[in-house]
Amino acid sequence: MTELHHLTKEWYDKLVKDLQNLKEVGLPEVLTRLKSAIEQWDLSENAEYEQAMEDKNMAEKKISELESLLKNVKIIENTTMDTIWYGNTVTIERDGKNEIYEIVWTGEVDIFNNKISLHSPLGSAIKEKKKWAVITIDSPKWEYQIKIIDIK
Secondary structure, eight states, X not given: OOOOEEEEHHHHHHHHHHHHHIIIIIHHHHXXXXXXXXXXXXXXXXXXXXXXXXXXXXXXXXXXXXXHHXXXXXXXXXXXXXXXXXXXXXXXXXXXXXXXEEEEOGGXXXXXXXXXXXXXXXXXXXXXXXXXXXXXXEOSSOEEEEEEEEEO
């Protein structure tokens, strides 16, 4: 069974743009370098050829991965829900301070901008929980409680 990928509209658009750029610019550029390296005849000692082949393989692999991922996508919308799921922005209270997190697909995670996945420790703990729920989180080093203040 193929895995359904939950993506925000912004992330989906970025991946589509990345795929288009790879197909229209990146791969053709690599193929031009590869052709030039092949024209130098001695491929056994040709570093440009080896690098171009490696770049070609990497570009083709990335194209294949993006095409595969984009085949089975569900766009998540930032809508208010009763329980926490992809696309929500969640305010939690921890140690008397409020923290705001956006729940995103794994590929979009950015801990520096408080974008977490439902597969992260915190995301797993709050997944499908409701507003005002108090949750105890056990980590390898300590245990702490959080309260869900708001779900948007």
